[in-house]
Amino acid sequence: MIEHAFLIPLLPLAASFLILFGGPERKDSPLPYAGIAAIGLSLWISLRILFDAWSGALPLPYEADWSWFSFAAELRGRPFIFDMRAGVLIEGATAVMLAVVCLVSLLVQVYSLGYMHGDAKFKRYYAYLSFFTASMLGLVVSNNLLVTFACWELVGVSSYLLIGFWFEKTAPPYAAKKAFITTKLGDLGFFLALLTIFAYGGTFNIVRLRDAVAMGYLPELVLTLIGLGLLAGAMGKSAQWPLFIWLPDAMEGPTPVSALIHAATMVAAGIYLVARCYFIFAASQVAMDAVAWTGLITAFLAGTMALVPYDIKRVLAFSTVSQLGFMMCALGVGGYAAGLFHLTTHAFFKALLFLGAGSVIHAVHTNDMRQMGGLSKRMPVTFMTMTVGSLALAGIPPLAGFFSKDQILEKVFERSPFMFAVLALTACLTAFYTFRMVFLTFRGEERDTERFRHAEESGGVMTVPLVILAVLSVCSGWALEHAHAFARLVGSGPGLLPGAAGEAAHHIDPMVMATGVTGAAFLAIGLAYRLYCTPDLSAALAWKERLSLPFKVLEDRYGFDAFFLGLVDAADRLAGLCRWVDAEVVDRIFVDGWGLLCRIAAELSNLFDALFVDQAVDGCGYISRDVVGANLRWFSLRGRVQEYLLYLAVGVSLFSILR
Amino acid sequence: MTLAHYLFLGSALFIVGIFGALTRRNVIGILMSVELMFNAANINLAAFNRFLAPAGVTGQAVALFIMTVAAAEVVVGLALVLMIYRARDTVYAEDINILRG
Amino acid sequence: MIERLAFYSMAALTLGSAILVVTMRNTVHCALLLGLSLLGVAGVFATLGADFLFASQLLIYVGGIAVLMIFAVMLLGRTADLHLRQVNEAWMAALLVVAITLAGLVRLVKLVAGVTAPSPAAPATRPLGLLMMGDFAVPFELVSLVLLAALLGAVFFSRKEETPPPPATRGPSS
Numbered sequence: 011m012i013e014h015a016f017l018i019p020l021l022p023l024a025a026s027f028l029i030l031f032g033g034p035e036r037k038d039s040p041l042p043y044a045g046i047a048a049i050g051l052s053l054w055i056s057l058r059i060l061f062d063a064w065s066g067a068l069p070l071p072y073e074a075d076w077s078w079f080s081f082a083a084e085l086r087g088r089p090f091i092f093d094m095r096a097g098v099l100i101e102g103a104t105a106v107m108l109a110v111v112c113l114v115s116l117l118v119q120v121y122s123l124g125y126m127h128g129d130a131k132f133k134r135y136y137a138y139l140s141f142f143t144a145s146m147l148g149l150v151v152s153n154n155l156l157v158t159f160a161c162w163e164l165v166g167v168s169s170y171l172l173i174g175f176w177f178e179k180t181a182p183p184y185a186a187k188k189a190f191i192t193t194k195l196g197d198l199g200f201f202l203a204l205l206t207i208f209a210y211g212g213t214f215n216i217v218r219l220r221d222a223v224a225m226g227y228l229p230e231l232v233l234t235l236i237g238l239g240l241l242a243g244a245m246g247k248s249a250q251w252p253l254f255i256w257l258p259d260a261m262e263g264p265t266p267v268s269a270l271i272h273a274a275t276m277v278a279a280g281i282y283l284v285a286r287c288y289f290i291f292a293a294s295q296v297a298m299d300a301v302a303w304t305g306l307i308t309a310f311l312a313g314t315m316a317l318v319p320y321d322i323k324r325v326l327a328f329s330t331v332s333q334l335g336f337m338m339c340a341l342g343v344g345g346y347a348a349g350l351f352h353l354t355t356h357a358f359f360k361a362l363l364f365l366g367a368g369s370v371i372h373a374v375h376t377n378d379m380r381q382m383g384g385l386s387k388r389m390p391v392t393f394m395t396m397t398v399g400s401l402a403l404a405g406i407p408p409l410a411g412f413f414s415k416d417q418i419l420e421k422v423f424e425r426s427p428f429m430f431a432v433l434a435l436t437a438c439l440t441a442f443y444t445f446r447m448v449f450l451t452f453r454g455e456e457r458d459t460e461r462f463r464h465a466e467e468s469g470g471v472m473t474v475p476l477v478i479l480a481v482l483s484v485c486s487g488w489a490l491e492h493a494h495a496f497a498r499l500v501g502s503g504p505g506l507l508p509g510a511a512g513e514a515a516h517h518i519d520p521m522v523m524a525t526g527v528t529g530a531a532f533l534a535i536g537l538a539y540r541l542y543c544t545p546d547l548s549a550a551l552a553w554k555e556r557l558s559l560p561f562k563v564l565e566d567r568y569g570f571d572a573f574f575l576g577l578v579d580a581a582d583r584l585a586g587l588c589r590w591v592d593a594e595v596v597d598r599i600f601v602d603g604w605g606l607l608c609r610i611a612a613e614l615s616n617l618f619d620a621l622f623v624d625q626a627v628d629g630c631g632y633i634s635r636d637v638v639g640a641n642l643r644w645f646s647l648r649g650r651v652q653e654y655l656l657y658l659a660v661g662v663s664l665f666s667i668l669r
Numbered sequence: 670m671t672l673a674h675y676l677f678l679g680s681a682l683f684i685v686g687i688f689g690a691l692t693r694r695n696v697i698g699i700l701m702s703v704e705l706m707f708n709a710a711n712i713n714l715a716a717f718n719r720f721l722a723p724a725g726v727t728g729q730a731v732a733l734f735i736m737t738v739a740a741a742e743v744v745v746g747l748a749l750v751l752m753i754y755r756a757r758d759t760v761y762a763e764d765i766n767i768l769r770g
Numbered sequence: 771m772i773e774r775l776a777f778y779s780m781a782a783l784t785l786g787s788a789i790l791v792v793t794m795r796n797t798v799h800c801a802l803l804l805g806l807s808l809l810g811v812a813g814v815f816a817t818l819g820a821d822f823l824f825a826s827q828l829l830i831y832v833g834g835i836a837v838l839m840i841f842a843v844m845l846l847g848r849t850a851d852l853h854l855r856q857v858n859e860a861w862m863a864a865l866l867v868v869a870i871t872l873a874g875l876v877r878l879v880k881l882v883a884g885v886t887a888p889s890p891a892a893p894a895t896r897p898l899g900l901l902m903m904g905d906f907a908v909p910f911e912l913v914s915l916v917l918l919a920a921l922l923g924a925v926f927f928s929r930k931e932e933t934p935p936p937p938a939t940r941g942p943s944s
Contacts, residue, residue, distance in 0.1 A: 715814075
């Protein structure tokens with residue numbers, strides 16, 4: 011089965027092309043089922059690989075590659091053929107990630123059958139989804155960083171296409187552009203990191219690169235630079251501070267897309283990249299610290315920002331950013347397994363939450379939670395599954411989120427109590443805003459009677475994925491944590507620098523910490539219940555009145571959007587200034603001035619030509635025609651050949667007597 | 670007999686030819702004078718061959734070529750004269766002044 | 771002695787006839803005397819021992835060119851010409867120029883005074899033939915081309931202008 015690993019990304023790719031070109035766009039087009047079948051097959055292969063690896067039947071890492079292209083090169087005067095190979099590299103993390111991506115992708119595609127039913131671009135939607143899945147899987151399995159980068163960009167393209175899927179509206183295209191350009195900012199770092207890798211490592215192959223790093227071929231400064239470049243790429247793709255601004259806007263896309271791309275998989279690509287290249291970060295303390303602090307800042311800022319919006323998807327989006335920050339922070343402090351564990355569980359319950367939100371939106375046709383309320387009566391399945399997801403997100407035992415978040419906090423505490431404090435606070439915030447969302451949506455009185463009356467539970471294709479994800483959200487944490495199975499599977503990551511995490515600086519009893527954090531989370535949930543689980547929102551609004559300034563700051567997202575807009579504006583002004591300088595100074599002085607100089611020179615040359623050269627030419631003509639010619643004409647006046655002959659003879663005679 | 674005798678004979682014949690070419694009014698006369706000059710040159714060539722390079726016959730060969738070319742020249746020349754006579758009804762060189770400036 | 775006699779007699783014949791050629795009034799006489807002069811040149815060739823040249827001179831010049839001249843003279847000649855001067859007004863200038871040139875040439879000829887023949891003359895016909903077919907093959911062929919061109923040129927120049935045939939009358943339009 012493992013030898014078919016290369017098929018995992020290729021099947022959805024083929025499916026996407028089949029869907030796109032296979033037939034006309036019809037409401038009842040059968041082509042989407044091809045996409046579902048392809049991803050189902052990929053899921054099957056992935057699960058087989060995962061279970062083989064789990065049971066130990068399959069030794070990891072597994073690598074297989076094929077020649078892609080080769081070129082002649084020369085290094086220090088020695089020519090050689092560089093053979094660029096591309097293939098698959100399956101490690102523990104890869105196997106898990108493959109299964110997660112395939113599973114969530116399959117569930118989302120099934121769910122979309124209901125959610126997107128009747129959409130005018132139904133077939134195209136599935137083509138995009140399959141294409142995204144293919145790119146994402148390619149990113150995950152590739153053993154060649156160049157291919158990874160290509161897939162990384164393809165994922166970005168898919169994201170762009172899917173965010174802007176309803177391009178006939180105003181906001182989605184804008185959001186798509188924002189997402190694309192913002193992530194490009196990070197991709198620049200990734201690209202520079204790739205160049206540096208090739209320049210110093212001479213290969214894009216991850217295994218060989220790892221060997222090169224292990225042998226110490228790359229100086230630490232270079233490793234730091236590469237690490238920061240990769241981190242920049244991860245910042246863009248995984249919506250880390252300060253490039254997280256695109257993710258909330260990306261919610262303009264269809265909700266299943268948000269669940270798949272902007273919650274479960276694509277945004278995890280950055281985390282996955284850092285994990286995949288962990289050996290680089292592990293070799294550079296600076297890069298590790300950068301990762302940790304980026305994650306910490308992101309987690310806290312996004313956690314606070316999630317407190318205020320009334321758009322249900324925005325809340326989830328900020329929550330996603332915050333949780334990605336958790337993972338990043340975990341990786342940064344050496345919690346390789348913890349970060350990936352959280353990535354896995356988060357994929358399940360965040361996809362669940364998004365799909366549940368999609369179900370709600372599908373029912374009430376609005377994103378605004380103020381117009382919902384009391385929906386638990388109309389949509390029991392959605393309510394139950396979303397509650398499970400929320401409990402998991404809030405980290406309530408024994409659900410999935412508890413285990414993974416617990417591991418992260420443990421690791422972070424070992425590193426620094428301050429970071430732990432911030433993350434623990436964020437965890438409480440998580441519990442608060444999650445249940446704020448749940449209470450606003452499902453509890454209390456119906457605030458919009460019209461919408462309430464039309465709301466009804468979604469169909470089976472939408473609820474079944476919800477139930478499956480809910481089960482996973484409940485079980486996955488416990489199952490994976492059991493006997494440290496997950497840590498055994500993914501390993502503890504490559505060897506870290508001594509002092510980074512090898513020896514824990516601080517120790518805390520895991521039980522005490524877990525109890526404390528869980529208790530705080532329960533308190534936060536209670537607060538949320540107190541404020542939002544009321545018939546009207548008066549209590550919450552009163553708090554908002556009292557804390558208008560912080561609310562304002564949070565609603566403005568700490569001004570990051572304004573900051574980036576200002577940046578764009580400043581760049582625009584700078585460009586305008588440059589243009590003005592170019593047009594008014596450079597063109598006027600240099601171009602026009604040079605032209606004027608040339609013209610003056612040309613005029614002078616022309617004058618000289620007319621005064622001297624032409625006169626000289628005319629003079630030559632005058633002398634030869636009117637002076638010499640007129641006088642010589644006498645000789646040939648009569649046209650007698652014999653006279654000419656006589657002149658010739660005179661010449662001959664002169665020659666004959668002259669010596 | 671010495672080389673000088675022959676060369677002197679050639680020179681004299683050549684001079685006579687020049688004189689004829691300069692003074693004859695009749696175009697046919699001029700052609701005859703030109704023939705005399707050719708013959709002067711041929712005498713010189715044959716004499717040089719005889720006195721300076723008796724081993725080979727190259728001088729005589731060149732003389733033969735000159736004879737051939739002279740024959741051609743005479744043929745063309747006479748044809749031209751015939752044409753001119755037909756066109757202008759004269760054979761006198763001073764009447765053929767189409768080169769008058 | 772006999773050699774000397776032959777040379778001087780042939781030289782006298784040649785020069786005398788040549789001078790008459792350029793001075794006589796009657797063009798027919800001129801042409802006949804030209805033949806005589808060319809015959810003298812042939813004799814000179816004979817004194818030089820150039821047998822093939824001697825024969826060629828007789829055949830080409832005396833037998834060909836001189837006869838051609840006589841024909842031309844007879845074709846173009848008029849009786850009125852007999853009463854006209856055949857020498858133009860520049861004859862004194864020409865005489866002066868010619869005298870100066872002769873002086874120069876004689877001065878040149880004196881440079882080689884006293885050169886005698888190193889060996890008796892040998893028959894030249896066979897070596898000439900070998901030379902023509904050997905080293906001089908290309909000039910030989912070129913000369914044949916020149917002769918052909920001259921022949922064609924002569925025919926072209928001397929032919930009568932042919933008047934184009936009258937346009938055919940148009941038949942009845944059926």
